[in-house]
Amino acid sequence: MATSGEQVLPVVRVAELPSEELAERWLVEQLWCAQSVGLIGGAPKFPKTWLGLDMALSVATGTPCLGKYAVPEPGPVLVYLAEDALRAVRERIEGMARHRGLDLEGVEIHVITAPVLRLDHDRDRRRLWEAVRRLRPRLLVLDPLVRLHGIDENHAGDVAELLGYLRTLQRELGLSVLLVHHTRKNAADGVAAGQGLRGSGDIHAFGDSNLYLRRTEEHLILSSEHRAAPAAVPVHLELVATDAGTTHLEVIAEPDDQNGRGLEEQVLNLPAQGEVLTRARLRDVLAVNNQRLGEALESLERAGRVGRTPRGWQGLR
Numbered sequence: 001m002a003t004s005g006e007q008v009l010p011v012v013r014v015a016e017l018p019s020e021e022l023a024e025r026w027l028v029e030q031l032w033c034a035q036s037v038g039l040i041g042g043a044p045k046f047p048k049t050w051l052g053l054d055m056a057l058s059v060a061t062g063t064p065c066l067g068k069y070a071v072p073e074p075g076p077v078l079v080y081l082a083e084d085a086l087r088a089v090r091e092r093i094e095g096m097a098r099h100r101g102l103d104l105e106g107v108e109i110h111v112i113t114a115p116v117l118r119l120d121h122d123r124d125r126r127r128l129w130e131a132v133r134r135l136r137p138r139l140l141v142l143d144p145l146v147r148l149h150g151i152d153e154n155h156a157g158d159v160a161e162l163l164g165y166l167r168t169l170q171r172e173l174g175l176s177v178l179l180v181h182h183t184r185k186n187a188a189d190g191v192a193a194g195q196g197l198r199g200s201g202d203i204h205a206f207g208d209s210n211l212y213l214r215r216t217e218e219h220l221i222l223s224s225e226h227r228a229a230p231a232a233v234p235v236h237l238e239l240v241a242t243d244a245g246t247t248h249l250e251v252i253a254e255p256d257d258q259n260g261r262g263l264e265e266q267v268l269n270l271p272a273q274g275e276v277l278t279r280a281r282l283r284d285v286l287a288v289n290n291q292r293l294g295e296a297l298e299s300l301e302r303a304g305r306v307g308r309t310p311r312g313w314q315g316l317r
Helices: 048-061 086-099 122-135 156-173 201-206 255-260 263-269 279-286 290-302
Strands: 026-028 037-042 077-081 109-111 139-143 176-182 209-215 220-226 235-240 248-253 306-309 312-315
Touching: 026 048, 037 048, 037 156, 037 201, 048 077, 048 086, 048 109, 048 139, 048 176, 048 209, 048 248, 077 122, 086 109, 086 248, 122 156, 156 176, 156 201, 263 279, 263 290, 279 290, 279 312, 290 306
Parallel strands: 037 176, 037 209, 077 109, 077 139, 139 176
Antiparallel strands: 209 220, 220 235, 235 248, 306 312
């Protein structure tokens, strides 16, 4: 079949593709890959918006995210917070900037002030596309996903079409897109973080980089997953509000170092006598990435300290 030159797919030899050494890898080291899409997931009332704005401020100013994670190449940021008054948006960012010793006048965060942004409508899609094309941000933060559309989030076709628009925006205009999204209230105990997100499974599959906030009895824990990089070590976070004028999120510890215990000891101390826990449940409770947990379980199994059953892992005492 004959075809015009304009319709031919672009093709290059594999050696002409950019190598990982030459390609920029991180927008925020360990937390967010460069030019990627993804989400911050967590239950309602968790500080997901604070985390999104902390990342926005770091990308815009080159200061470390959460005081810990470096930003290799800062640049402008565009944000839309559908559930926060504009005054509240300014106060949050200004307080975090003050904590970092930054002048708000020099912060390259741009705020969409439209009262409504519906990305299931062509008109608003065109308006957002034009704003991104004009400002050329390195990061776009949209918070929360549920306020950006009127579709049924459980309908895979509608969700895929909406996320496809955001993926095209990311690829053609060369930026990262961060969505804030809720987890289900009735997520089954032990389910991996991404599987607890509200709506269609396409939402979890969409992310190149995803961050999750969850709370144990004592701590708020941040964990991550990436399509093309290892997950960061989970950390304990705290929303520091001792001074209302400098409220900010802060890393206070790494769970695996809690009380000086090694990961293997934590695994052994977790199950009650005779209790069987799935690997997903162990990973969730211990807030550890899958690779490290697997290494600990294999080591304990070789030592005869734990055993694998069809239902999960059990201590051998």
